[in-house]
Amino acid sequence: MTETQTTDETAEATRPALLEARDLHVEFSSRGRRARAVDGVNLSIGQGEIVALVGESGCGKTTLARTLLGLERPTSGEVRFGGAALDYGSKALKAYRRQVQLVLQDPTGSLNPRHTVYEAVAEGPRIHGLPDEREIVASALSRAGLRPPERFFLRYPHELSGGQRQRVVIAGALALDPKVLIADEPVASLDASVRGEILALLLRLREELGLSALVVTHDLGLAWNIADRVAVMYLGRIVESGPVEQVLTAPRHPYTQALLSVLPESPERVVLSGEPPDPTRIPGGCRFHARCQVLASGKAAEVGVDAKCRSELLDILPAVPGAQAACHYAEAVS
Incomplete structure (x- = not known):
């Protein structure tokens, strides 16, 4: 550097x-x-x-x-x-x-x-x-x-x-x-x-x-x-943040990865199932888990966090300049 x-x-x-x-x-x-x-x-x-x-x-x-x-x-x-x-x-x-x-x-x-x-x-x-x-x-x-x-x-x-x-x-x-x-x-x-x-x-x-x-x-x-x-x-909460180049070239949250996949230069399209949940009925665990392609594919199970994704709440992200993601899978593989 x-x-x-x-x-x-x-x-x-x-x-x-x-x-x-x-x-x-x-x-x-x-x-x-x-x-x-x-x-x-x-x-x-x-x-x-x-x-x-x-x-x-x-x-x-x-x-x-x-x-x-x-x-x-x-x-x-x-x-x-x-x-x-x-x-x-x-x-x-x-x-x-x-x-x-x-x-x-x-x-x-x-x-x-x-x-x-x-x-x-x-x-x-x-x-x-x-x-x-x-x-x-x-x-x-x-x-x-x-x-x-x-x-x-x-x-x-x-x-x-x-x-x-x-x-x-x-x-x-x-x-x-x-x-x-x-x-x-x-x-x-x-x-x-x-x-x-x-x-x-x-x-x-x-x-x-x-x-x-x-x-x-x-x-x-x-x-x-x-x-x-x-x-x-x-769904009402910031799930990933950081310097734009870092987040958009190496996104850690599956939701960010799905949003990026619609760009023309993306090698693979991620199609999310369903619509965002009703904000009067925010699901338990990770609020994205019902639509998460990583959980659905079995990758979360491979590293042993699938149960956490469905049941364990994630901390609210602080306002810091560095890259961060509210994701059990991202934490497990980092």
Whole structure:
């Protein structure tokens, strides 16, 4: 290992957490039962770091993102920003949302068709009473790659391409000069030719502004291209996390392996049986065991952990920079 690699890894390990979830639980009532949408999550995002949160639809990613934004209150655990627990008073939340901004997946749905680009980007600064509105809007559009910004002021969303609309949404977030962006499937609705441009923009914003980001996605290919670290979520809990290259080149959890198998370069496709279980009825043992290809193939039995997979609960993963997986089989063969 070179001296440069050691220095980089030390910096990664000691990077202070800017936004954190600590033992976060979020529950909802569903047909008389409690749905555990987020069921014990530890997650940290450092200054200038991009973390990808990956998993199937219904795994709890969006609920976790909404809770980090202060839009949902946790049942237990806490959200921390800058080392302090999130205050849910109206004034404190308003100030917090200047620092942590949301970028939604559907720019068409995010933008009011009756509002011009200028009005869309100016909405946040007006809510927060910021001076020099025109200068803020122009600067935000320019940072988002819409130049010269004045050329876009009076345009309406239907006059823009999909990529331009997404840039307007990003400009609306940048207008408040946030420290963290939470991007929910930021390129899912865009053509393949435009996806790379938006991902490059997010990386450039990180370099130029020191922005941190949580990118919520079902696409591990996107995570590979943009993230420093990846957290894989299944049924309300993070089941594997670590540096993106380490996790995606040598995944230890069978669920991560299955998600990766759909990528074109994967040598073998893993087809998971069934759907994710009902979050009101999370199974005992490993929550993935009913769909696990390693258990079904007999590999877990070969190393003597099949009974543990079906009956023994796994510890909640801590928020650490190194690679880790919540899996009895992975622990047995490591």
